[in-house]
Amino acid sequence: MEKFSHTLRNFFPKPASAEVRLKDFYLGLLTSIFSLVLTFWLIPSFVSGYATGEHGLSPRFFPYLVSLTMLLLSAALMFKALRPSAEPFKKGPSRQFEPSAVICIAVFIAYQQAIAYIGFIPASFLALISLMILYGFRNWIMIVIFSAALIAILSFFFEKVAQVPLPRGLLFELWF
Amino acid sequence: VKQLEYFDIAWQAIVNYIGTYLHNFQAGISYFFTWANVAAIFGGVSIGCFFGALPGMSITMSVALTMPFTFSMEPLTAISLLLAVYVGAIYGGSISAILLNTPGTPAAACTCMDGFKLSQKGQAGKALQMANWASCVGDLVSTMIVILVLPLLAKLALFFGSPEYFALILFSITVIGGVTGDSMIKGLISGVLGFLVATVGMDPFSGAGRFDFGRLELMKGFEFVPLLIGLFAIPEVLAQLGRSRLLKGRAQITVADSEDTKDGKLTWNEFKGSFRHMLRGGIIGLILGIIPGLGATPSAFVSYERAKRSSRNPETFGNGSLEGVAAAESGNNAVNGATLVPLLTLGIPGDVITAVMLGAFMIFDLRPGPLLFIQHIDLVFGLFCALLMCDVALRIVGMLFIRYAQLITRVPTSFVFPSVAILCVFGSYAINNSIFDIFTMFIFGIVGFIMLIMGMSPIPFLIAFVLAPMLEKGLRRSLVISGGDPLVFFKSPIAIFFFVLTILAVISLTRGSLKKIKE
Numbered sequence: 001m002e003k004f005s006h007t008l009r010n011f012f013p014k015p016a017s018a019e020v021r022l023k024d025f026y027l028g029l030l031t032s033i034f035s036l037v038l039t040f041w042l043i044p045s046f047v048s049g050y051a052t053g054e055h056g057l058s059p060r061f062f063p064y065l066v067s068l069t070m071l072l073l074s075a076a077l078m079f080k081a082l083r084p085s086a087e088p089f090k091k092g093p094s095r096q097f098e099p100s101a102v103i104c105i106a107v108f109i110a111y112q113q114a115i116a117y118i119g120f121i122p123a124s125f126l127a128l129i130s131l132m133i134l135y136g137f138r139n140w141i142m143i144v145i146f147s148a149a150l151i152a153i154l155s156f157f158f159e160k161v162a163q164v165p166l167p168r169g170l171l172f173e174l175w176f
Numbered sequence: 177v178k179q180l181e182y183f184d185i186a187w188q189a190i191v192n193y194i195g196t197y198l199h200n201f202q203a204g205i206s207y208f209f210t211w212a213n214v215a216a217i218f219g220g221v222s223i224g225c226f227f228g229a230l231p232g233m234s235i236t237m238s239v240a241l242t243m244p245f246t247f248s249m250e251p252l253t254a255i256s257l258l259l260a261v262y263v264g265a266i267y268g269g270s271i272s273a274i275l276l277n278t279p280g281t282p283a284a285a286c287t288c289m290d291g292f293k294l295s296q297k298g299q300a301g302k303a304l305q306m307a308n309w310a311s312c313v314g315d316l317v318s319t320m321i322v323i324l325v326l327p328l329l330a331k332l333a334l335f336f337g338s339p340e341y342f343a344l345i346l347f348s349i350t351v352i353g354g355v356t357g358d359s360m361i362k363g364l365i366s367g368v369l370g371f372l373v374a375t376v377g378m379d380p381f382s383g384a385g386r387f388d389f390g391r392l393e394l395m396k397g398f399e400f401v402p403l404l405i406g407l408f409a410i411p412e413v414l415a416q417l418g419r420s421r422l423l424k425g426r427a428q429i430t431v432a433d434s435e436d437t438k439d440g441k442l443t444w445n446e447f448k449g450s451f452r453h454m455l456r457g458g459i460i461g462l463i464l465g466i467i468p469g470l471g472a473t474p475s476a477f478v479s480y481e482r483a484k485r486s487s488r489n490p491e492t493f494g495n496g497s498l499e500g501v502a503a504a505e506s507g508n509n510a511v512n513g514a515t516l517v518p519l520l521t522l523g524i525p526g527d528v529i530t531a532v533m534l535g536a537f538m539i540f541d542l543r544p545g546p547l548l549f550i551q552h553i554d555l556v557f558g559l560f561c562a563l564l565m566c567d568v569a570l571r572i573v574g575m576l577f578i579r580y581a582q583l584i585t586r587v588p589t590s591f592v593f594p595s596v597a598i599l600c601v602f603g604s605y606a607i608n609n610s611i612f613d614i615f616t617m618f619i620f621g622i623v624g625f626i627m628l629i630m631g632m633s634p635i636p637f638l639i640a641f642v643l644a645p646m647l648e649k650g651l652r653r654s655l656v657i658s659g660g661d662p663l664v665f666f667k668s669p670i671a672i673f674f675f676v677l678t679i680l681a682v683i684s685l686t687r688g689s690l691k692k693i694k695e
Binding site for chain 1: 245247248359361362364365368369371372375379381382384385386387388389410413414415417418588589590591593594595597598599601602605606609611614615618621622625630631632648651652655656
């Protein structure tokens with residue numbers, strides 16, 4: 001048993017820093033919960049279990065294999081994070097979730113929703129202005145000129161050269 | 177007499193091979209040399225240099241953002257354009273490395289060590305010219321060797337059946353998962369997640385829906401391009417936002433004095449003194465480029481290290497050595513052709529760029545692998561011509577670029593990254609004219625950002641996503657043929673060879689030796 005645990009300990013080269021270990025533990029926990037949800041709910045509910053042919057495997061075979069592998073890897077990650085080391089668990093200032101990144105994600109969601117209503121080109125124009133402001137650029141004239149020019153070039157290429165019809169939006173269709 | 181007969185047969189086989197090779201090359205030349213293809217190469221190298229020179233823009237991002245513009249092109253033109261962007265971006269990365277001490281791409285980090293020191297000494301022009309020459313020579317060396325042996329390797333690939341492909345993919349994902357990101361386990365989890373996402377859509381054998389939740393858009397699975405753009409471009413847009421705010425008012429990027437002294441031009445003796453490092457860098461890039469997951473960054477460092485050991489002036493390395501710039505640049509550019517070896521012969525991408533290339537091939541209904549050498553041999557040889565043309569274009573465009581390099585590296589991030597985000601949306605929409613694809617892109621963008629925070633690399637995710645259908649088919653087909661006997665995987669010597677390699681890779685990765693090469 002001791003030999004086995006020694007081999008297992010040596011499987012992982014060296015303990016990571018406390019901050020990385022905490023992150024890894026959460027990641028392992030999250031992915032193991034996800035793989036359990038997959039195995040016991042998502043796969044049985046949303047993948048057909050009907051097998052084709054005599055030795056055919058059902059469509060569930062591969063997703064089950066993947067979720068099982070994920071469960072094993074997640075357990076290994078948690079085990080690695082929980083290994084006793086000199087440094088105890090503690091929270092540290094690492095790559096924090098910047099508030100501006102949350103606002104940026106909100107802009108993306110609003111942009112995607114706005115395309116259906118105000119159309120692709122106006123939504124892109126507004127999104128570009130918002131993002132430039134979010135990036136800290138404050139010269140309004142430059143923002144408007146640059147945004148208009150970029151959107152005009154991209155729209156011209158995709159609509160006229162690549163023949164991609166860009167959506168006009170619900171408002172445009174109601175108006176005209 | 178028997179020995180002479182064997183010699184005759186061998187000689188005849190060589191003559192036949194050379195004859196067929198030359199005939200195919202001629203066909204490739206006539207297929208490639210059109211104005212559109214040549215323009216695509218020059219345009220692609222220029223785009224690549226531009227993107228590569230912008231600090232924060234990765235090579236993958238550059239290629240991914242160019243991809244939507246290729247949908248309306250001919251297959252050879254489109255793939256040539258992507259190849260040219262790839263080649264240009266690797267070189268472009270050296271421009272900001274030399275002038276700003278900020279590598280445009282991770283592969284150019286090694287160039288910083290000597291390039292920036294040379295700039296500080298007022299020899300920025302020399303450093304940039306040396307980087308340009310070394311990029312061309314390194315790439316040319318590896319490309320020439322690849323071109324000569326690739327058709328032979330493709331013949332070997334014909335021995336690959338379902339079990340062999342299964343074993344090979346398992347090996348590739350293990351190595352790629354192991355050498356990218358913080359840890360091997362996290363890399364493998366990333367790969368497994370990629371396999372899982374690829375199962376969304378129709379089952380390849382029965383056609384039954386999997387995880388489609390009754391939505392028509394999910395029936396055909398996630399589209400490759402929005403997923404790629406989301407995973408690689410959006411997290412960078414979000415991360416740069418944090419970085420730009422952190423940098424504001426606190427730190428300034430040091431810009432070297434770009435004014436060259438009178439001897440600003442590279443001399444023949446300086447070029448000659450570094451030539452052997454360029455050749456060696458080409459060979460190192462070739463070897464490391466073929467191994468899945470390694471790519472340009474380790475190649476540059478290994479080449480640099482070797483050059484330092486063999487140099488007559490090792491003390492100058494790190495203090496502004498032209499030999500150092502030559503070794504680093506030839507090493508990182510030499511992987512361009514080499515990474516195409518596993519892709520074109522087996523259909524297996526060795527790194528993220530070739531995964532993007534595979535996506536481009538699939539958009540045009542082409543399947544890289546041994547059959548490509550039979551069904552589309554003109555395209556394969558056309559691509560060889562494109563690779564060689566890239567070197568010519570890199571030399572010409574690269575030299576012109578040096579003049580304007582300073583302007584490009586100073587484009588503020590507040591212009592670059594918002595534009596990148598908008599380009600992502602246009603590109604994702606253009607593939608199917610579908611707003612759902614934009615949604616997919618944003619969702620995978622957020623997934624990619626979470627992965628970035630967690631220290632997980634998205635590279636195994638993307639490669640696993642691309643390879644999942646092949647892996648699943650290989651696995652299930654083998655089991656169906658063998659009547660459900662899992663020993664089928666251990667009957668083929670090639671499959672056993674790759675299983676053994678996988679085990680060796682796991683041991684090597686856990687003991688840290690492969691990781692050291694990567695670092």
